[in-house]
Amino acid sequence: MDVDDRRRGLRYEMHANVAISNASSIAATPDLVVRSEPIATRGDPLALVRLRFVHPLWSAEALAIHEVSADGSLMTRGVVFDADDEDGAYAELDRRAIELGGPGVLSTVTVTAAYGNGDVTLLRDCCFPDAVIVDHRPALFGAHGLDEFLERTTSLLALTTSTKLRIIEIPIETASGSVSRLRTTGLTAEGGLFESERWSVGMIRDGRLERLELFSADARAEAEARFSELARGHDGPPPNAAARHLERWCDAINRGDVDAISALHTPDVVTFDRRRLVGSVMDATDTVANAAWLAGRRDLEIHYVLLATRGDRLALARQEYRHPLTQVEAIALHEVTADGALAQCGVIFDVEDEDAAFAELEARAALLEASSDGGRPAENAASRHAARFHAAISSGDAEAITRLFAPDNVVDDRRRLVGVRMSPESSFESARLLAEFDGLTLTGEPVATRGQRLVLLQQQFVHRSRAVVETLTVHEVDESGDLLDLAVLFDPEDEDAAWDELDARALMIEGDILRPLVGCVSDYNTHDVDRLGSWFHPDCVFENHALVGWGSFTTAEYLVYCRSLFELTDQARVRALEIVAAERWGFLTRFRMSGRRDGGYFAQDALIVTGLRDGRVSRHEQFLIERRADAEACFARLESHG
Structure with missing residues (x-):
């Protein structure tokens, strides 16, 4: 146990033995009465209290944060403040609550601080642009969007001064959001004191507020019931464009609508089936034909549970194929085009292979982010050289390849099943053979750069036979940027x-x-x-x-x-x-x-x-x-x- 006394005239820290000795001295003082008034709490382990020390000859007050063990039986930490240092005490209470709590506490504290400080810009940043705010209190604002809420907030703050918004308690906090009791105090334009309380229900996603509902001070039961109702539809990841496309895809199969199935895929869609008893790659023709075959089975239904999403273009789902005679489960990664209209890629895993499915989800997400305008590092000489190299291999231009290698280049292939360091002659010959390999395409997405001469690439060697080989490659060019000095190849999982x-x-x-x-x-x-x-x-x-x-x-x-x-x-x-x-x-x-x-x-x-x-x-x-x-x-x- 530690006690941190932050009062202006005292300021010192007491570790266990000293803190216990100090408490024993207080307890042994004749005629001294200590009273404690709870002011605010954060879950079970934290309370902010007002302490009053009353003695026939003197009296004193202080604010104290009291932290206890998980079972509530032992004090583990205390922080003491001057009685008038409410701002410092609440700030420490919230800081410690964030350390001990989850995303619901963090979001509640951040939004409350932004509102209390009148920081409308931060308040906007804490919310999704399409956030919904509903005020259930009588004669107040009802339902409105973020812009209207911020306008009303600005107007209200302009009518008051010395406004403080305090979180009194957070009885419910989950990854989905929180229920909290808030108290607002301040001065009206005429100088009169005011105080009001309300219950707040906040739902969060990716660390930002997407829904806020406000209730009267006497409506705790209604607030908690509303949170339970909202959380039931919030426990899984929110559907994105890929999930909505997957829903349309399953619906088309379950309705037997072959025409709709054909219209849901890109012309170059590809499906990688990595289940141990299947292990195949389907091009666009086979992918659409397989989906049409499923749609033709009128006694077959496909159901799914969304497991995870990344951005708008990726969804991971557990799929269940139900037939009167059998039932098959799998995990499927579903990737759609940027507009969400068409399926672009699918990867299927055995249901027990969840770790591999999530790893693929992260890899595809990183690749999509790297290829988007916002995520890709600025191009440099090395990435431009790599693009020329990929084009030469894919087009079979052996002559162009001769102009892309430095005379003393090195290719160091550190993949576990290869482990070869090539001489300049060997690396050039290997590249020439790749260029002459009919039906091979080499692509690469820049992941990171260093200066002008280095780029880390996520490369894919794709053959029309459906074979795919992926590598992480460090690509280094000479000072001119025209010649390859060094390439080091790694297995895709060997990121570190x-x-x-x-x-x-x-x-x-x-x-x-x-x-x-x-x-x-x-x-x-x-x-x-x-x-x-x-x-x-x-x-x-x-x-x-x-x-x-x-x-x-x-x-x-x-x-x-x-x-x-x-x-x-x-x-x-x-x-x-x-x-x-x-x-x-x-x-x-x-x-x-x-x-x-x-x-x-x-x-x-x-x-x-x-x-x-x-x-x-x-x-x-x-x-x-x-x-x-x-x-x-x-x-x-x-x-x-x-």
């Missing part, structure tokens, strides 16, 4: 090794200027918190400008956060997708943070501005990916300070 090789090659080309960046990334990915901390100055300033970011924090707090994250998941990774700018005084980098927690995958792209001093990080500012202009302005300010 491929990224490490990309960074190792970048260090060799760019020199020590990249060492702090590469070192931080490496130590983060190996979860070595001590080594990670050595890259940061003790007085490093961290600023998180994301929607639900932590604001400002210190190096010590950042390392505590990292240690906590690594304890939750051993798969947390950070990848530098693109180093937008690199100077002796800092970097501007586009990163992707990803991992798994509680069986689910999480990923977030961000722009990070890193300031350097004497080869160590002195400033670290994180921005949403769409706020590139703000990140660039921040980087420019770093330059002005040298």
